[in-house]
Every structure is written in C-alpha cells, then in structure tokens.
Amino acid sequence: MKKYLLFFVCISLSGWAQNAAFPTEKVNTILNRIILPTIPAFTIKVTALGAKGDSISNAKPAFDKAMALCKKKNGGTILVPKGVYTLQGPLHFVSNIHLHLEDGAKIRFGSNPKDYPLVLTSWEGTMLYNYSPLIYGIGLENIAITGNGTIDGEAKNTWIKWKPLEKKDQLLSRDMNHQNVPIKERIFGEGHYLRPQLIQFIDSKNILIENVQIEDSPFWCIHLLKSKSITVRGLKYKAFNNNNDGIDPEYASDVLIENISFDNADDNIAIKSGRDHEGRANSATPSQNIVIRNCNFKGLHGVVLGSEMSAGIQNIYVENCKTIGYLKRGIYLKTNADRGGYIKDVFVNNLQLDEVEDALHITSNYHGEGSGYASSISNINFSNILCNKATQTGIVIQGYPDLKIKDIFFNNIHIQWAKNGISSQNAENVVLNEVTIGEKASIPTSVK
Template sequence: MNHNSTPLQDRQFGEGSYLRPQLLQLVNSENILIEDIRIENAPFWCVHLLKCKSATLRGLSYDSHNSNNDGIDLEYTSDVLIEDVTFDNGDDNVAIKAGRDDEGRANAATPSENIVMRNCLLKGLHAFVIGSEMSAGVRNVFVQNCKAHGYLKRGIYFKTNPDRGGYIKDIYIDNLKFDKTEDLFYITSFYHGEGEGHNSKISDIYINNIKCEEATGTAVVIQGFEDSKVENVQLQNIKIKKAKNGTSITNTKNVVVDNLIIDKEAGVPTAAGKDVGEKSN
C-alpha cells in the first residue's frame, strides 16, 4: 500500500486481516515514563513509540520470543532515554526507525533524534539497530555502557537500501561488551538487496571501546554506495578475540581505524636471523 500510494483512509484493517498488533504503542504523545514493567509474549513489537517526544524507558525486563518481537522501536520520536533495561526478546533489542520510503521522506521534519541508551543488558537477535525504515532520518544517538549475554546474530546493525533515502548520522557508541555474534558491527546500504533511486546518506559514526568474544561471520562490515559512500566512520579500541572473517569495507570515505585487534594482538617482531636459525646481533 505504501508503494502503491494507497490513501491512508483506505488502509482499513480489522477482523479477518490477521495482523499482529504491538503490545504497547503510544502515538503522538509527550512526557512519557514507562518504568519497572515486565513484558512477555508480545504478538508483534513489544514497545513502539510513534511520533512521540520526551520519553524515559527505565527498568523494563523482557521474556518475549514470538515473531518480530522487537524490544523497543522508536519511530519519528525524539528526546528519549533508555536505561537499565534487561532485554531477552526474539528480534531487535532496540530499533530506531523513521518511516519508510515516500511516506518517510515526506515526514523529514520529524526525524528520530536525541536518543540515549545506557546501562542495558542485551539479549536477542540484534542488539542495537537503526533502520531499515529510516527515510525521515536518524541522528544524534548515544549508546553507552551496555553488555550482551548469549548469542546475537548482529551486535550493532545499521541497515538501509536504495528505496529509503534519508540519512543516518551523528551516532556515538562507547563501551559495549558482547559474547558471541555472527557479525559484530554491520553497516549496509543494500538491505534485502532491493530498491532504487533513493540512496541513503550514512556518515559521522563513532564507535569506541568494544569487546567481543567471537564473530562467527565477519567482525566489521561497511557497505556504501559507489556514488554515495559511507563517510566519516571512526573505529577505536575494538577487540575481537576470534573471528571467521576480519573486515569487509567497501565504498567508504574517511574510515579511521585505531586499535582494532582481531584474534591475537601482534607483539614485537622477531629478528630475521632467528627466523633462519642464525644468531642475531
């Protein structure tokens, strides 16, 4: 219906449509506090804030493993604090969204922005996600001091495709710990390998102090467009004890890597003479 530009008033659903609702959804709301509740067995997304402002989500806990059980979805939403949350859900722990395709771009005046996530315990499919619906833009996001336990498919995951447009920028992530992931850090401009005509702009991403026990896929993936590169990414102080593949970085500009260690850290180089069995001077 989005792609066919079906008018909103004609998008009527009800009995017989078999659509799964969000468990808790707030729309066009301000000054929200959701605190110290437990969420179990949601039919779809667990908590969805749509076009909201000034929200605090604190002390939530989850045991929800049905299909598409995202823990927290923020869409066209600003000025949010997420803290001290214990996630254990069947999809993204936190996903920041901002509308999809033409409708999202038409709402560019209300990006998702000014979001802080800190001191959370992560467990699910993906820990921290932006997209793939992000056409109005996502900016000014801070993630700090979180720890994952158990297996995650992806730890930090930014996803868009050429249907979306919009932007992801000014993202700051610091001091995260992971056990085993498939891919630790993944930025892709080709989500689902579909779309055309509306490349997204991804820039100004700062990742610092990340530890991971193992990446069974690839430790770091960044995939930009040839004519719209991912720009200004800093990866600092990242240690992955074991990875099947190290890095795959394509179509980027100004990617800075400092203190990225995958597997064992290299020590002092051996002398040439010792390598050939000779006495070194």
C-alpha cells in the same frame, strides 16, 4: 576456520581526535529536556470497580471504568493489585494516567480480533488503520506504566498464527505507501492479518515505562511513534514470538532507554523513522536525540538503526551496554535503496559483546532491495568495544559506489576471535585507531 589477525593504526589521528570523544555534554542536554509525567493525586484500585485477579473473569470493564473515572478527575493512578487480570480487548489510555502494577500483578490480553477495534496505527513504517494495539493511546501527555508486575500479550498460541498469513497484507501496506493512498483509505482489520503491537503511544509526550516485565507480544512490544520526552527504564523481557522487537522509537525525539534486561526474539532496540515515500515526506520529524545506556542485550540484535528510516535518524548515543547471551549482531545499521533519508551522528562507547555473528555491521544494501533512493550514512563513531567471538565478521561496511558510507571512526576496538576480520566496500574516510581482530601482533621476528 582460520583466525584472522589485524592490527592497524590509521595515520589520520587528527581526524580521529576531532570525532572520537563520547559527547557527554550533548547527552546531558538531551536528558535535561526529558520531562517525567506529572500525575494528579487521585488513586483507584481496579478491584474496587469489580476486577477479579482470577485469570478467568473479564477485567476489561473494570479497567475501562477506572480509566473513565481518572479522566473525570483530570487524571490519576490506577492500581492493579496482586493477581492475574484478563482483559478481553485493549486498554486505551487518556492523558495524565499512571498505571501501576503491584508485585505479583499480571495483565493478560484476550486474542479474539473482534474485541480489538480499528485505530489509527502504523505497521512496519506505514500509517494505516488496523486492530488496536493491546495498550494504546494517541495525542496524550503525562503517561506512566510502572511496577514490578507483568504485561502479557498471550500471543504464542493465537496472534502468532497470523505470521504465515501476513505477506499479502504486508505488501499491500507497502504499495499503499508507495502510491500515496490516503491514510483514511488504508483499512485493514477483518479479513487481513497484520498483528497488533503490545504497547503503542502515538503523538504523545512525557511518557514513563518503568520496571514491568514484558511477555509474549503479538508483534512489536513497545512502539513509541511520533512521540517525545520519553523514559523507558528497568524493564525485563521474556518475549519470544516472531517480530517481538523490544523497543521501537519511530519519528521519536528526546528518548532515554536505560537499565533494560532484554530477552526477546528480535531486535532489542530498533530505531525507525517511517518507510519509503511516506517516511521521506515526514523528513521534518526524524528520530533523534536518543540515549541508550546500561542495558543487557539478549536476542537477535542489540541496537538497530533501520531498516525503516526514511525520515532520517540522527544524534544517537549508546553507552555502557553488554550482552548476557547470544546476539546475531551487536550494533546494526541497515537501510537499502528504497529508503532514502540518512543515518548520521551515532556514538557507541563502552560496549561488551560475548558471542555474535557480526560485531559491528553497517549496510546500505539490506536484503539487496530497492532502487533510486539510496541512504546517506555518515559520522558513525565506535569506541572502547570488546567482543569475545564473531563467528562471521568482526566489522562490516557496505555502501554504494555512487553514495559511499563515510566518516566512520573506530577507536580501541578488540575482537578476540573472528572468522573474518573486516569486510568494507564503498566507504571513505574509515579511520581505525587501536583496533585488533584476533591476537595483537607483537614485535616482528628477525630473519633466520
């Protein structure tokens, strides 16, 4: 393999100076709007209601009793002491609930689909009725899941076997989306093979998920759908099944994700906003005002925007993150000509990548799919990024001839080794300042 060397200082420095500074004031404005949940003082231990942390007994009745008792008290804290608690079915939240897993506590879920009733949910950007996520809530406020315990989807020998069977239902859900089939008629469940998420909250606000360890999800790990005022921090991941995205905010706003140690077999963070026709019909609720900071990335991709992003994604701020192992791509913006919508006003600052295939990748042609609904990508800002090795390409930009990716700014980017330096097609106003791929060029040698 050849080492490619690039050192280019763009003369459009005035354009860069206008766009480069990381907008800390805007970040602070978002953080000031985020409200942590307020929980009433009432507290109940699940063991007081019959739960046994013996890993065998079905603890779901006790957890359901605790939830009902807290609801009667207008909210409260459900304490889970040390032990392994098996729930044969989902845990459905009500408002004003704090689920706290004490040190050594684990919640593990059974995998009989008949134990999981159909609920309104979403699957890859399309609303439908499917098996309940393992932890689920809709239309709630003031929700907290905290503690140093573990939430285990127990999916590696069960739900994951549906992965090879899901294609027919995946295509059916997309066809329902494209044909505007009423949501009440999009019934999946028995006879279908769409895996449920581990944790999903819909149309909810004032959410805190803190410190717990996430393991072995059937599908996406944490899906925050049509929700706002969200804090996710201090989590640890050991989630290696297919499609085990770490955190998926979708149609979400005012979100803080910080101090996460990712180790999962798909996107660490994937920001989404609906798919295709349905997503474009919800353009009034883009995913926006999302702050990601002080995270350790390990898995498939670090931060992804898309590919389901048809309602739009804007005002995304990533800062002070690094890898702790292999990533396929560090920052990945992906859409295609089925999506429409836009990705704009994205700021990435102080990112450290070890070995990746592509360090920074922006594409409007994800999977080469679609027609008629190209997406707009603009005002994307990268600053202070160090990458040790890109086994494929340092920087990739792929737009369309009739809808170019534009206003992309790179400042102080150093990729120490790459098979290929930059691959850019159908882009305009790409500004590079203090960018090196390979070894920095020195003073030219004289002719001898």
